[in-house]
Amino acid sequence: MEIGARLKEARESQNMTLDDVQQETKIQTRYLQAIEKGNFSIMPGKFYTRAFIRQYAEAVGLDPESLMEEHKSELPSSSEEEYIQYTRLQRQKDESPSGRNSAFMSFLPKLTIILLIVGILVVALVFYQKTMGSSNNNDNPTQQSDEPVDTYERSESNGNSPEDDDKVSSDQPDSNEKEESDDSSNDQSKEDESNESNQKEDNQEDETKEEPKKQLVLKEKGESTQNGVTPISVYELQNAEELKITFSTVNGSTSYVDIKDASGKIIFMENAIKDGQEVDLKNQKEVTINIGRTPGVSLKVNGESLKYPISPDEQDVQKIRIIKASAE
Numbered sequence: 001m002e003i004g005a006r007l008k009e010a011r012e013s014q015n016m017t018l019d020d021v022q023q024e025t026k027i028q029t030r031y032l033q034a035i036e037k038g039n040f041s042i043m044p045g046k047f048y049t050r051a052f053i054r055q056y057a058e059a060v061g062l063d064p065e066s067l068m069e070e071h072k073s074e075l076p077s078s079s080e081e082e083y084i085q086y087t088r089l090q091r092q093k094d095e096s097p098s099g100r101n102s103a104f105m106s107f108l109p110k111l112t113i114i115l116l117i118v119g120i121l122v123v124a125l126v127f128y129q130k131t132m133g134s135s136n137n138n139d140n141p142t143q144q145s146d147e148p149v150d151t152y153e154r155s156e157s158n159g160n161s162p163e164d165d166d167k168v169s170s171d172q173p174d175s176n177e178k179e180e181s182d183d184s185s186n187d188q189s190k191e192d193e194s195n196e197s198n199q200k201e202d203n204q205e206d207e208t209k210e211e212p213k214k215q216l217v218l219k220e221k222g223e224s225t226q227n228g229v230t231p232i233s234v235y236e237l238q239n240a241e242e243l244k245i246t247f248s249t250v251n252g253s254t255s256y257v258d259i260k261d262a263s264g265k266i267i268f269m270e271n272a273i274k275d276g277q278e279v280d281l282k283n284q285k286e287v288t289i290n291i292g293r294t295p296g297v298s299l300k301v302n303g304e305s306l307k308y309p310i311s312p313d314e315q316d317v318q319k320i321r322i323i324k325a326s327a328e
Contacts, residue, residue, distance in 0.1 A: 003053065003071035004036040010060040024059040026271040027052050028256065038074070041228070044256055044292045044317070046076040105242065127200075131193055212239035216301055221309040222318065230290070232319040233309040237301070242282050243324065245289065246300040249275040256292030273297050289320040 001009075011021060022029050031052055034042050043049040050068070053075070057064040068075065215238050222231025237243060247257065254275075259268040261284055268279050281287050291297060294312035298305070301322065310318055 002038055003067065003074050004038040006067065006071070007053070007056050007060060007062070008036040010057075010062050014060050016060065021056060021059050025052075025055040027055060028254075028272060031256075032056065040076060044258075044290065048256075049076055123200075127197060131197075134193070215239070216304065216306065216322070218309060219323075222315075224310050224315045230317050230319050231310060231315060232288070232321055234321045234323065235301075235306075236323050236325050238325045240302060240324070242302060243280075243284060243287070243322065244302055245279045245281060246303070247273045247275075247277045247279075248298045248300070249273065250296055250298055253293075253296035255294070255296040257297065258290045260288045260290070262286040284324075286321070286323045289322070291318055291320070294318050 011018075018029050018032050021027070021032055025032075031043060034040065035049075035053060035056060040049050043052065054064040054068065057067050217236045217238060218233065219236050220232075220234040222233040224231060245259070249255075254272045257268075257270050257273045258266055259279060259281070261267050267281075267284070267287075270277070289299070291299075293316055294308055295316070299320075300306060306320070308315075308318060308320075312318075
């Protein structure tokens, strides 16, 4: 008896339906049906074929090690990785969202921009107050320059001699020259301060304009194939330190998803991705996302929707590789 028939017989002896096994193992029903029929070609990979069979066997009360040994000739070999036992505790740990840390990291760039704007406004206000105060101080000597006229009038009432009057008159041109010199200095000071203010504003505008734009650029589009090889499309993530993937289900459907790092090691796997599930990959320089059924799931990268390079109607299984661009 083939391994698929053994599993089906054990399931029926437990009075379990395929839906019961799906609820227990979180493996999609179409994969369970393929296992029972021995159709391993639609599975996401050799490694997952063996892993799904082990989980199926445990769910229906069979010893997975004995079953795998007995039917090893029927199973595809897997030399790439060793089997990883995904218990409920591990899945709960993987599925637990980062929560407050994710919210804080999302708010941090906004907080930085707000503080920068407030700082610019404070500097502008202080500079304006200094300019107004300097302008008021410069106006005072002009008012005081009128006082020599009053002194001259008082000299006449005090009975000063004509010679003293002539001396006062001769001193007035010097006072006027001093006033004109002071006014010229004040005007030059105001002009220098105005130029300095304009230069600071221009520098601030240049810094704002030069802020690099965060973007995801398609570098290589995978080719749709019919020979069972999954196409890989390559994106370059520019001007961004964080890398957060958000998955969404489509019309109540879902999909198998796994993510590997640059060395090919699996760092995330989910048999049926949940709506709104997030994966924080900030410390990764390169990741490859394997989507088992693209019509059942969509994804966002750092909050921006990513459109599949190949239409899901044309290519069911696709891989997306994201590489962070090195800072210049």
